Amino acid sequence: MTDSSTFDPPGPVMCVVGARPNFMKMAPILRALSTHAPRLRAMLVHTGQHYDRDMSDRLFTDLGLPRPDINLDVGSGTHAVQTADVMRRFEPALDTHRPCCVIVVGDVNSTLACTLVAVKKNVPVVHVEAGLRSYDRKMPEEINRVLTDQVADRLYITERSAGDNLRREGVAPERVCFVGNVMIDSLLANREHAHKPADTLRANGIDPSILTAHGRYGVVTLHRPSNVDDPQVLGRLLGVLAEVAARLPLVFVQHPRTRGNIERFGLAGQIDPQRVVLLPPQGYLEMLGLMAEAALVLTDSGGLQEETTALGVPCLTMRANTERPITVEEGTNTMVGDDRVAILQCVDEILQGQGKRGRTPEYWDGHAAERIAADLDRWLAEAR
Ligand code: UD1
DSSP states (O other): OOOOOOOOOOOOOOEEEEEEHEEEHHHHHHHHTTTTTTTTEEEEEESSOOIIIIIIIHHHHHTOOOOOOOOOOOOOOOOHHHHHHHHHHHHHHHHOOOOOOOEEEEESSHHHHHHHHOOOOOOEEETTTTTOOOOTTSSHHHHHHHHHHHHHHHEEEESSSHHHHHHHOOGGGGEEEOOOOHHHHHHHHHHHOOOOOHHHHHHHTTTTTHHTTSSOOEEEOOOOOOHHHHHHHHHHHHHHHHHTTTTEEEEEEEOHHHHHHHTTTTOOOSOTTTTEEEEEEHHEEEEHHHHOOOEEEOOHHHHHHHHHHEEEEEEEEOOOOSSSSSHHHHHEEEOOOOOOOHHHHHHHHHTTTTTOOOOOOOSSSSSSSHHHHHHHHHHHHHHH
């Protein structure tokens, strides 16, 4: 029998979130870990990279995430400042709580920052959504992904192509485990609780008849620096969106970066309020409802490419490349970049009922987080 006075329980599984797309990935992981208690004991760290009510708190509530045990409150900054601030503030948390491993998700600056701190302290790092590659090193996320995967100890992948990418980069196959997509776990768990689009518009003081009068609508999100930080590029994209809006009304859910730049660059006049509904960042259930009933989604987000595939809604991705090729090969996604002709042609095809229907990729079945928890439980036991 273990003498309780000398028994040293394993440290917690420290789960890190930082920015909006992390929250829907971590929620199912925390739930799955709780079914492996007391062997696995989760502790939630929020770096505070996203901090607004709209960008953070509302999603915590919608997703049933617990209050973080630790909030590092880093806020916004340049990439260097933000990454450095997360590292400086995360290190004492590791020293205090001595976790048995750190779980990071996705590809945001907080993902890489916490990974670097943990590996240098010999704390095993577990990366969820590993191996995705756009092969575009101008994207900050690509740098975060490549570096995190090089040093992480256990890598969970959402699609098999990610394993091929990791193999090419010399990552030992024993470190890689195909589990499916935790973001889709959240989507399937919340699908029936999604808010009706008309209610979402009403909650924002907007008459929803713009949606019903036309029978269908599209959803737009844009936030990639390459699309929204240059006035000429953003102006051109807004011009294309105006042409799309002439075909069907659009609900444009604006990231703070995008809203700020539209104002700063004096581009607000390009948006016709009769055809385009502008909304601030939405909660998870509002966004899910808006997407689920849309005729199409126009986006540069990574997560929306996957969510639309799971929902069977055609997605036009306004980027030159994707790190999620399965959404194009098997799902509903089409890469259109900033090509006006391609965008309008795809929109017309979708409106004529010729949009991609796609099929659900392997293991995007709502049980990815359970696979992670089971594997982690076994892997940590072997390491002890
Ligand atoms: C970050 C991620 C990106 C992810 C996106 C989702 C990196 C490198 N990028 O980009 O991968 O797709 O989150 O949103 O980590 N801001 C607020 N309130 C907030 C947070 C940000 O107003 O709660 C504004 C600030 O002006 C800030 C800007 O948005 O400067 C950008 O935020 P930041 O976290 O730097 O990057 P994102 O563009 O959100």
